Amino acid sequence: MKNIFLPEVSNEIIERINHIKPDSQPLWGKMNAAQMMAHCCVTYEMAYENKHKAPNVFMKFILKTFIKDSVVGPKPYKKNSQTAPAFLIKDERDFNTEKKRLIAYIKETQESGAKFFDGKESLSFGKLSEAEWNVMFYKHLDHHLGQFGV
Template sequence: MENVFDPKDAQNYINRINNLIEDTHGLWGRMMVDQMLAHCSVSYELVYEPEKHKKPGGIAKFILKKFVKPKVVSEKAYSHDSPTSPQFLIKERKDFDAEKKRLIGFIQKTQQLGAEAFDGKESFSFGVLTAKEWNNMFAKHLNHHLSQFGV
């Protein structure tokens, strides 16, 4: 698994994103490339812009921690067409260049803050995570969707 906190690995993600063009088509799924970029940014919005999203209630958070968290923070890759949480659904088209710039900014900010800033940090949905769990969550999600679009 790549390390999103490592400058070389973070730059690799940025290079892959920069290989996308506005009419890149996915190899599976229904999202357009601009929607995919916005979708990938949601993971970071939950960290850096949490006010944009409704926090899960007690029962929902329990279910997320018990059943979803193990799948999200493990190193096992997502399968194609994995289910998506409603807050990650991007239904409308987005500005490709703006979404690309935004996602790259989130990746750079995360790398610069480093693993220490995330170790023991509380997740919006999953409670306290280790730096490794944060890394797995970010890296696995990016890899899944960048692979979906052939980069």
């Protein structure tokens, strides 16, 4: 798994994002390019902002027990896999706005560095190691950039 905290990896991801255009079509799935970028921003919103409601104790137990390994583990996501409700983007979004937001989050994450995330509490999964945060960030971006053929 590539390390999203390294400048060269973050720059590579940003370069891939820059190859996506507002009218780029996905190879699978229902989201358009702007919705996909908004969807990818949710991971960062949960890491940096107090914008999303934390799951209740029971749901957090379910997420940690049954979902966490698929999100922070190395196994790639399956195409058309189900996502959490907070990640569903059904309304239309402005492509340039979402693209700028996503790139800004990627840059902030790289500049904050791995140590900032080591032991940081995840809204859904509890405390994660820097390696788990890396996998979560990188794998999700790589999956959706691949969805758009970049």
